[in-house]
Amino acid sequence: MTEKVHIAVALDGAGWHPAAWREPTARPTELTTAGYWRDLVRAADDAGVVFATIEDALTLEGRTAEADAGIRRDRVRGRLDALLVASFLAPLTRRIGLIPTVTTTHPEPFHLATGLQTLDHASLGRAGARIVAGSSPQERANFGRRGDGPVGFPASGHVEDDPAWQAAFREAGEVVDAIRRLADSWEDDAIIRDVESGRFLDRERVHNADFEGEFFSITGASIVPRSPQGQPLITALAHQSIPHRFAAEHADVVFITPGGAEEAAVIVAEVEQAAAEVRDEPERLRVFADLLVLIEATEAAAVEAWDRLEERAPIATDAHIAIGTAATIIDEIRTLAAAGVDGIRLRPARLPADLTAITEQVIPVARAAGILHDDDASPTLRQRLGLPLRSSRFAAQEVSA
Amino acid sequence: MSRRIHLAAHFPGVNNTTVWTDPTAGSQIDFSSFEYFARNAERGLFDYLFLAEGLRLREHRGRIHDLDVLGRPNTLAILAALAAVTENIGLVGTLSTTFNEPYELARQLATLDHLSNGRAGWNAVTSSDAFHGANFRRGGFLDHGDRYRRAAEFAELSKRLWASWRDDAILADADTGEFLRRDAIEQVAHRSDLFDIDARFDVPRSPQHRPLIVQAGDSADGRDFATAHADVIFSLHTEFEDAQEFYRDVKGRLAAVGRQEDDLKILPAASFVLGDTLEEARERSREIALAQVRPETAITYLEQVWNRDFSGYDPDGPLPDVEPDTGAESAQGFANRHAAVRSRIAKLREVAEAEKLSIRDLIIRLTANHTFVGTPDQVAADIDRYVQERATDGFTVVGHLTPHGLDEFTDRVIPLLQERGTYRTSYEEGATLRETLGVAGQPVAVEA
Ligand SMILES: Cc1cc2nc3c(=O)[nH]c(=O)nc-3n(C[C@H](O)[C@H](O)[C@H](O)COP(=O)(O)O)c2cc1C
Numbered sequence: 001m002t003e004k005v006h007i008a009v010a011l012d013g014a015g016w017h018p019a020a021w022r023e024p025t026a027r028p029t030e031l032t033t034a035g036y037w038r039d040l041v042r043a044a045d046d047a048g049v050v051f052a053t054i055e056d057a058l059t060l061e062g063r064t065a066e067a068d069a070g071i072r073r074d075r076v077r078g079r080l081d082a083l084l085v086a087s088f089l090a091p092l093t094r095r096i097g098l099i100p101t102v103t104t105t106h107p108e109p110f111h112l113a114t115g116l117q118t119l120d121h122a123s124l125g126r127a128g129a130r131i132v133a134g135s136s137p138q139e140r141a142n143f144g145r146r147g148d149g150p151v152g153f154p155a156s157g158h159v160e161d162d163p164a165w166q167a168a169f170r171e172a173g174e175v176v177d178a179i180r181r182l183a184d185s186w187e188d189d190a191i192i193r194d195v196e197s198g199r200f201l202d203r204e205r206v207h208n209a210d211f212e213g214e215f216f217s218i219t220g221a222s223i224v225p226r227s228p229q230g231q232p233l234i235t236a237l238a239h240q241s242i243p244h245r246f247a248a249e250h251a252d253v254v255f256i257t258p259g260g261a262e263e264a265a266v267i268v269a270e271v272e273q274a275a276a277e278v279r280d281e282p283e284r285l286r287v288f289a290d291l292l293v294l295i296e297a298t299e300a301a302a303v304e305a306w307d308r309l310e311e312r313a314p315i316a317t318d319a320h321i322a323i324g325t326a327a328t329i330i331d332e333i334r335t336l337a338a339a340g341v342d343g344i345r346l347r348p349a350r351l352p353a354d355l356t357a358i359t360e361q362v363i364p365v366a367r368a369a370g371i372l373h374d375d376d377a378s379p380t381l382r383q384r385l386g387l388p389l390r391s392s393r394f395a396a397q398e399v400s401a
Numbered sequence: 402m403s404r405r406i407h408l409a410a411h412f413p414g415v416n417n418t419t420v421w422t423d424p425t426a427g428s429q430i431d432f433s434s435f436e437y438f439a440r441n442a443e444r445g446l447f448d449y450l451f452l453a454e455g456l457r458l459r460e461h462r463g464r465i466h467d468l469d470v471l472g473r474p475n476t477l478a479i480l481a482a483l484a485a486v487t488e489n490i491g492l493v494g495t496l497s498t499t500f501n502e503p504y505e506l507a508r509q510l511a512t513l514d515h516l517s518n519g520r521a522g523w524n525a526v527t528s529s530d531a532f533h534g535a536n537f538r539r540g541g542f543l544d545h546g547d548r549y550r551r552a553a554e555f556a557e558l559s560k561r562l563w564a565s566w567r568d569d570a571i572l573a574d575a576d577t578g579e580f581l582r583r584d585a586i587e588q589v590a591h592r593s594d595l596f597d598i599d600a601r602f603d604v605p606r607s608p609q610h611r612p613l614i615v616q617a618g619d620s621a622d623g624r625d626f627a628t629a630h631a632d633v634i635f636s637l638h639t640e641f642e643d644a645q646e647f648y649r650d651v652k653g654r655l656a657a658v659g660r661q662e663d664d665l666k667i668l669p670a671a672s673f674v675l676g677d678t679l680e681e682a683r684e685r686s687r688e689i690a691l692a693q694v695r696p697e698t699a700i701t702y703l704e705q706v707w708n709r710d711f712s713g714y715d716p717d718g719p720l721p722d723v724e725p726d727t728g729a730e731s732a733q734g735f736a737n738r739h740a741a742v743r744s745r746i747a748k749l750r751e752v753a754e755a756e757k758l759s760i761r762d763l764i765i766r767l768t769a770n771h772t773f774v775g776t777p778d779q780v781a782a783d784i785d786r787y788v789q790e791r792a793t794d795g796f797t798v799v800g801h802l803t804p805h806g807l808d809e810f811t812d813r814v815i816p817l818l819q820e821r822g823t824y825r826t827s828y829e830e831g832a833t834l835r836e837t838l839g840v841a842g843q844p845v846a847v848e849a
Contacts, residue, residue: 021573021580028573028580032605034484034516058505060586060603071601073581078571078605081512087481088516091432107505110456110536111475118478122432142504144591144598186472195422198697201472203465206458219535220457221465225430225472312578 004373005333006343006385007363008097008288009044012055013076015350016292016319019312021076023305025353032080034088040352041089044096047359048367048375050343050384051097053130053235056082058103059138074313083115083129090123097381099128099235104175105135105168106143110218112175113182116232117224125228125380128253129179131236133172133246134165160242169246174213176234176250181209183231184392185221207394229380230390237290239318241274248274252387253286255345257318264289264339283387286342290319291332294349295357299324309349319347326361333362334371342385406788406824407795407838409451409493409635409668410442413803415459417768418672419470420692420801427804429470432482434804439483441804442490445811446825448837449491449522449613450483451635451797452476456500456533459734461701462710466734468698470803477509484517491834493522493615498552499529500537504600507559510612511604519608519833524615524635525626527552532733549622551595556614556630558598561589566606609833613840627665628654632840635797636669639772644669644792652791663794664841671772671796673780675809682774689801690769699761702768705732706745716761720753772796781817788823 013031014021021028030036044052057063060077071077082100089098098119102112112129120127135149150164159165190205211218235253238244247254248271256271258264268287275285294309296302306323309315322332333344346362348354366372378384412435413419420426428434442450454476459466476494483492492513496506506523514521527548534541543551570585590599616623616631627634628651638647644667652662674689676682694702696716704711708726725742753763773780787793800806818824829836 019578022575022578024575026575028575029571032515034518038485058508058603060601071581071586073583074578075580077581077586077603078566079603080515081509081604084477084481084509084512084516087478088485090482091436091485106502108500108537108539111501114475115478118474118482121430121474122479122482124432138601142598142600143502144504144596144600145502191472193421198422198695199467200421200470201465201467203467206465206471216538217535218537223455223458223473224475 003337003340004371005337005341006050006288006373007333007358007366008051008053008343008345009049009355009358010053010055010290010345010347011040011351011355013079013351015354016317016347017294017309017313017315017349018075019309020350022312023309023350023353026350027352028076031076032078037085037089038092040355041093041096041098043352043355043359045093047363049096049359049363051099051126051128051381053099053345054082054085054101056101056103058106059136059142061138063132063136083119086127087115087119087122090119090126093123093126095126095375095384097126097128097233097384098123099130099233101130101132103132103135103139104172105133105149106139106145109175109178109216110182113179114222114224116179117183117222117227120227120229120232121224125382127227127229128233128235128381131172131176131234131251134168158240160240166242169242171215173246173250174215177213178209178211178216178218179234180231181211181393182218182222183227184390184394185209186224186226187392187395188226191225205394226392229382230392233381233385233387238271241270244271245274245278247271248285249278249280251285252281252283252382253288253385255288255290256341257290257320258336258339259320261335261339264336264341268340286385286387287340288343288345289336289341290345290347291329291336292317292319292321292347292349293329293354293358294321294323295326295329295354295362297325299328302328306349326357326365329362330366330369330371333366337371403823404788404794405839406784406818407448407666407668408445408824409449409795409797410438410445410447410807411451411453411670411797411799412438413799413801413806414453414473415455415470417469417693417698418799418801419803420689421470422692422695423802425805426802429803430472430474435474435479435483436486438804438807439487439490441808441811443487445807445815446828447490448795449493449520449834451524452480452494454495454497454526455734456497457536457734459732461705461732466701468695468701477513480521481513481516484513484520489520489828489832489837491520491522491613491837492517493524493613495524495526495617497529498525498527498555499543499548500533500539503555503558503596503598504562504602507562508602508604510559511563511607514607514609514612515604518831521607521609522613522615522834524617525552525556525630526617545620546622547595549626553626553629554591554593554595556626558589558591558596560611561591562600562602563606563611565589565602566604568606571605609835613834613838624651624654627651628658628660631665632835632838633666633668636667639669639671641787641792644787645790648791648793661841663839666794666838666840668795668797669793671798672801673773673798673810673814674771675775675777675780675813677776679775679779682776686771686774689771690765693769693801694761694765696761699764702764703760706742706749708742714760717759720750720760720763777813777817781814781821784814784818785821785823
């Protein structure tokens with residue numbers, strides 16, 4: 001029997017290949033328009049993609065590790081705030097989860113929390129966040145608020161070897177805690193509108209966050225009443241053991257980047273091991289494998305397209321790359337599914353071309369082949385992923401008290 | 402030629418203006434409420450939809466204030482969602498200069514401007530105190546003067562960031578491989594005791610170039626800030642002569658900074674109650690006021706001023722004849738509670754005695770005194786008079802119900818303003834918010 005998986009997509013600019021914007025199908029002058037994002041995410045929604053992540057970064061050069069990033073004139077530059085793009089897309093879509101990338105070093109955690117709660121209200125329960133820890137020196141210069149932080153990746157290549165990165169992940173953990181506490185601060189039924197007593201809400205059911213951390217504190221309750229999912233879906237991309245542990249402890253979904261099915265099985269085991277040690281969350285951590293895809297009608301056309309892109313700007317990527325027809329991609333998905341992941345996050349090499357191939361070919365065929373979870377018409381993102389809605393920790397306390 | 406009336410539609414929020422006990426009152430948080438409100442405001446051809454902001458739940462005597470509507474969305478996120486379901490109306494949110502950072506807020510506002518195709522606006526407020534600050538990394542450490550200094554530097558920095566991309570920065574030439582023009586983006590550096598920034602902005606120039614800036618604050622510092630940076634002032638001056646005086650004062654400051662009278666619009670908050678006759682409108686006004694100031698609301702208001710427990714007092718009786726407790730602050734998070742307590746109490750007594758008002762009627766007088774009460778004809782004529790006689794450029798209209806509060810205004814008052822020829826009969830297709838409002842379209846020159 002085939003294991004069933006979910007299909008998600010990761011959206012960024014003109015696609016994940018740095019030369020994608022030069023393709024004839026690209027829309028490089030529209031990357032910051034409403035119409036571009038509306039078209040992309042509506043297509044994904046109609047096809048039944050379970051969620052879309054939207055990349056973000058707080059610098060012009062993005063989060064690239066390229067040494068000469070600066071203002072490179074041959075790369076896509078310029079983007080929109082992902083949380084606001086997701087909010088804009090909420091009323092325009094019906095089922096798809098909307099997962100903006102959020103950075104945890106600079107923004108006020110209170111604003112992040114209320115923004116995500118509002119996304120959850122506006123989307124009727126389809127909000128998530130992809131949490132990114134740490135900051136680059138350029139980000140810090142843009143904000144000018146703090147000088148401390150990682151300078152680059154440590155020589156060893158392992159973030160756990162750098163105290164600044166360790167601190168960044170601790171801070172990211174606090175931000176997630178704060179988001180979850182604020183989301184819980186209003187119980188489901190806090191608004192009572194009791195005309196008799198003149199009370200709009202039952203203040204016994206609204207709780208201060210009272211969050212005290214190493215990096216910041218937040219005293220009050222959220223200004224936003226409880227949203228349909230209770231808590232937004234927390235996701236994180238992880239390649240190494242500190243990020244794995246971070247995801248195991250704090251996330252609902254982790255994105256991993258295996259080189260292939262064998263490695264996927266190894267990473268799933270590592271993540272499960274980490275979860276067994278540090279996880280507080282009530283539900284099992286869901287694992288999605290990232291796969292960068294370029295899809296054409298024939299293998300030869302796909303290879304040719306890929307070579308053309310690579311000639312123009314060679315890609316440096318963390319993710320496994322699959323080049324071929326829809327059938328090639330479906331084979332890859334099947335293999336990863338067998339390795340024990342819950343889902344696949346496809347990163348289209350070119351937008352909109354490869355997203356179109358995903359929505360028009362990969363998903364219908366994979367669905368017909370029985371590889372995908374059926375759409376059970378669950379209204380919220382959590383439920384679609386088989387996660388129960390979260391009840392407020394404060395409500396739980398009352399019951400047990 | 403007659404002067405054009407400009408109107409903003411204020412989504413009613415967190416205060417006793419919003420009557421939640423009415424059977425037709427809907428949710429203040431569901432997106433459907435915001436969508437309904439925005440569509441109605443767009444039907445009424447309002448210049449923009451306006452949202453206030455509060456960053457902490459208000460407290461009364463150490464506990465969350467539970468009598469009024471409480472809870473609202475994140476300002477930027479809800480405006481971005483509303484951009485998707487509207488076409489022409491401006492989207493203006495209140496956002497603090499104290500609890501945000503310039504790089505981030507400028508990119509969020511530029512994003513909103515892109516997503517709405519040029520309809521974004523920012524009501525830049527400074528409001529801050531330790532109570533609100535306790536929710537933020539940046540606590541409540543700035544005094545009044547420094548808050549406005551931060552606001553001015555913040556606005557200046559935002560404008561420089563918005564202006565830092567050349568219009569034609571994105572070349573996207575697939576053949577040559579040049580996406581970005583050489584020298585397309587200016588570096589923005591600013592160093593003071595408040596900011597130390599060396600930034601390259603990451604959002605291309607937005608359709609409006611510079612989102613609309615609104616100012617709400619009454620002090621001399623506030624007026625200076627508005628003169629230098631704002632396109633609109635959201636004031637509280639609605640009494641006719643007082644409004645004229647405010648108008649003269651503020652508009653008189655513009656020449657000194659090289660701006661024209663019409664470059665800064667004044668749109669005070671206004672409430673309204675309609676009836677088929679004046680008498681009927683007055684009756685409704687009274688009913689609405691009684692719903693806005695219920696007995697417990699009146700007592701709570703006094704408790705906030707006196708900082709004492711007045712639960713034993715009769716709201717229909719006279720003011721308590723006791724001294725205030727000037728110890729620890731009792732009310733937190735309410736606007737305009739800063740005046741010295743004793744002088745405020747003296748004022749309250751004066752008004753109550755002069756007009757022989759009970760506690761509840763006094764509070765109605767203070768917080769539920771509707772700006773325009775009358776037949777649609779009378780209200781339209783009044784609004785027109787304010788604008789023609791330079792008391793305002795229009796109003797920020799707030800209804801008492803969510804989300805239907807402006808339906809009646811749209812149905813009954815707007816057509817009469819249109820008949821008078823002083824209100825638009827359609828939006829200009831594709832106009833930016835600044836164009837809709839008729840404030841200078843190009844960015845104010847910014848020095849590097
Ligand atoms: C009409 C009006 C509306 C205001 N609305 C808000 C608001 O929604 N949120 C907020 O934080 N502050 C709000 N404020 C506070 C002001 O922005 C300002 O910080 C405060 O009035 C102190 O400035 P001032 O001394 O110049 O009046 C408002 C002020 C006025 C006059």
